[in-house]
Amino acid sequence: MEIDWLKFFFYCYAALALFGATMVIFSRNSVRAVLFLVLTFVASAGLWMLLQAEFLALILILVYVGAVMVLFLFVVMMLNMNLSPLKEGFVRYLPLGILIAATIVAQLVWVYKNTDMAALHLGELAQKPADYSNITELGLALYTDYLYPFEIAGVILLVAIIAAIALTFRGPQNRRSQNIAVQVATRKDDRLRVIKDVGPDSDLKA
Amino acid sequence: MDLELIKTIGWILVKIVAIIVPVILTIVYLMYFERKVIGFMQARVGPNRVGYRGLLQPWADGIKLLFKEVLVPSSSNKYLFIVAPMITMAAAMAAWAVVPFGTGLVLANINAGVLYILAVMSLGVYGVIIAGWASNSKYAFLGALRCSAQMISYEIAMGFALVGVLMAAGSLNLTEIVMAQQGGFWHWYWIPLLPLFVVHWVSSVAETNRAPFDIAEGESEIVAGFHVEYSGMAFAVFFLAEYANMILLALLAAIFYMGGWLSPFEGIPYLGQWFAFVPGPIWLILKTCLFLFLYLWFRATFPRFRYDQVMRLGWKVYIPVTLVWIVVVALLVQFKIGPWFS
Numbered sequence: 001m002e003i004d005w006l007k008f009f010f011y012c013y014a015a016l017a018l019f020g021a022t023m024v025i026f027s028r029n030s031v032r033a034v035l036f037l038v039l040t041f042v043a044s045a046g047l048w049m050l051l052q053a054e055f056l057a058l059i060l061i062l063v064y065v066g067a068v069m070v071l072f073l074f075v076v077m078m079l080n081m082n083l084s085p086l087k088e089g090f091v092r093y094l095p096l097g098i099l100i101a102a103t104i105v106a107q108l109v110w111v112y113k114n115t116d117m118a119a120l121h122l123g124e125l126a127q128k129p130a131d132y133s134n135i136t137e138l139g140l141a142l143y144t145d146y147l148y149p150f151e152i153a154g155v156i157l158l159v160a161i162i163a164a165i166a167l168t169f170r171g172p173q174n175r176r177s178q179n180i181a182v183q184v185a186t187r188k189d190d191r192l193r194v195i196k197d198v199g200p201d202s203d204l205k206a
Numbered sequence: 207m208d209l210e211l212i213k214t215i216g217w218i219l220v221k222i223v224a225i226i227v228p229v230i231l232t233i234v235y236l237m238y239f240e241r242k243v244i245g246f247m248q249a250r251v252g253p254n255r256v257g258y259r260g261l262l263q264p265w266a267d268g269i270k271l272l273f274k275e276v277l278v279p280s281s282s283n284k285y286l287f288i289v290a291p292m293i294t295m296a297a298a299m300a301a302w303a304v305v306p307f308g309t310g311l312v313l314a315n316i317n318a319g320v321l322y323i324l325a326v327m328s329l330g331v332y333g334v335i336i337a338g339w340a341s342n343s344k345y346a347f348l349g350a351l352r353c354s355a356q357m358i359s360y361e362i363a364m365g366f367a368l369v370g371v372l373m374a375a376g377s378l379n380l381t382e383i384v385m386a387q388q389g390g391f392w393h394w395y396w397i398p399l400l401p402l403f404v405v406h407w408v409s410s411v412a413e414t415n416r417a418p419f420d421i422a423e424g425e426s427e428i429v430a431g432f433h434v435e436y437s438g439m440a441f442a443v444f445f446l447a448e449y450a451n452m453i454l455l456a457l458l459a460a461i462f463y464m465g466g467w468l469s470p471f472e473g474i475p476y477l478g479q480w481f482a483f484v485p486g487p488i489w490l491i492l493k494t495c496l497f498l499f500l501y502l503w504f505r506a507t508f509p510r511f512r513y514d515q516v517m518r519l520g521w522k523v524y525i526p527v528t529l530v531w532i533v534v535v536a537l538l539v540q541f542k543i544g545p546w547f548s
Binding site: 062 | 328
């Protein structure tokens with residue numbers, strides 16, 4: 001029997017992603033929920049890799065798994081949250097949750113129904129040779145055709161960073177910052193006084 | 207299942223073993239040399255009892271750790287406690303898949319090699335965080351927090367330093383980065399990218415949590431940091447992963463800035479011809495050993511940084527330096543300046 005390995009790995013990663021996503025919601029422990037979210041990201045990166053988008057897959061791991069989720073984990077670990085009050089409203093919010101889920105599923109179905117699948121040329125998408133570099137293609141697209149949207153997105157992120165700093169900055173009062181230059185410039189003579197000759201009536205003598 | 211597929215998988219497995227076994231042997235003797243080198247630097251002799259001049263000492267240590275009991279603290283998260291060292295080790299080993307040892311001597315010659323290595327190394331931090339949290343110990347937790355903050359900070363500086371390298375080489379493929387440095391000692395990237403080279407190397411030391419950046423272990427402050435509750439083989443796995451990362455980062459520094467497996471005498475009259483017979487991997491090993499020696503040297507000579515000093519160095523010194531030098535590299539490449547980019 002001939003096995004379609006691409007499909008096999010797709011279903012493996014898809015199942016892993018779904019399992020991880022489900023466990024994020026159902027984990028009792030918030031740290032475990034974050035770790036399952038990490039698993040979901042890794043599985044999604046695997047799916048993107050199967051689509052030959054190796055740059056996006058690796059960036060997903062590098063940025064989300066390697067940095068964002070570590071900071072998440074950092075915060076969640078220190079908060080030591082008690083999840084039981086959060087679980088209490090489960091039944092009360094269930095109708096709203098079902099409504100949102102139904103809307104999303106309806107949207108997906110609508111898009112799927114109204115798309116001419118044959119016109120997408122799905123067979124042709126996966127026809128690139130092994131040495132094809134989609135990083136070069138992505139870079140060319142970002143820095144030529146989409147230069148302005150790309151730069152604007154960067155500026156928006158910068159504004160967000162400055163806003164976050166401005167919100168948490170409490171002004172110069174009550175700050176005890178160190179002057180590193182002074183610390184580095186300190187010499188032995190500034191801190192240490194060597195008393196060579198201890199006289200007979202000195203209180204330094206034991 | 208056809209025979210061709212089994213053959214391919216079998217051949218890949220052989221290659222993996224051919225990489226992993228020398229790496230493990232190097233780890234084992236790196237431990238021995240670390241103790242010897244630091245011993246000599248501190249006017250001691252180091253291990254000299256087990257075997258000739260103590261050469262069997264790492265094996266004795268390994269066997270001892272294998273037979274010790276792996277204690278699992280009763281109030282720990284048992285599953286994560288066991289998984290944490292495995293994650294660290296898996297990340298440390300997976301990165302070796304894309305490392306080239308010579309022209310064509312590579313397991314997976316992928317286009318996004320640099321990104322792959324950065325991505326896999328960033329996974330290693332999970333082992334440390336999970337270990338610190340699952341141990342349910344304050345010292346371990348403090349060590350994990352320090353470690354994650356430090357590794358994220360220095361990953362940014364290292365990433366920016368690598369941006370300079372890939373701009374200079376015009377590729378993310380490790381083999382092509384080495385090939386772009388052809389032409390002997392003065393054509394390697396350590397000259398045009400000198401500030402990035404320094405930032406990258408110091409970040410490498412910080413990424414592996416080695417002295418003077420070993421605040422995650424900091425035995426004078428938090429006992430043993432994130433692995434304080436680990437014993438026996440579980441501790442040994444953390445230890446092995448740390449040394450595997452050291453070797454990997456030393457090798458990467460040689461590849462990115464020191465011409466990889468290229469001969470330093472290339473293009474120099476007489477010397478170039480005399481040393482032409484030396485195979486490329488030998489040069490790579492020699493360069494890697496140089497960087498590994500630097501690791502040991504740093505540990506024997508520098509006192510440990512304070513936590514705030516580590517953070518300041520990463521965020522306020524190294525990241526601005528790399529940002530400035532990336533612009534300089536862009537200008538160098540754009541206007542084809544020097545012997546490097548002409």
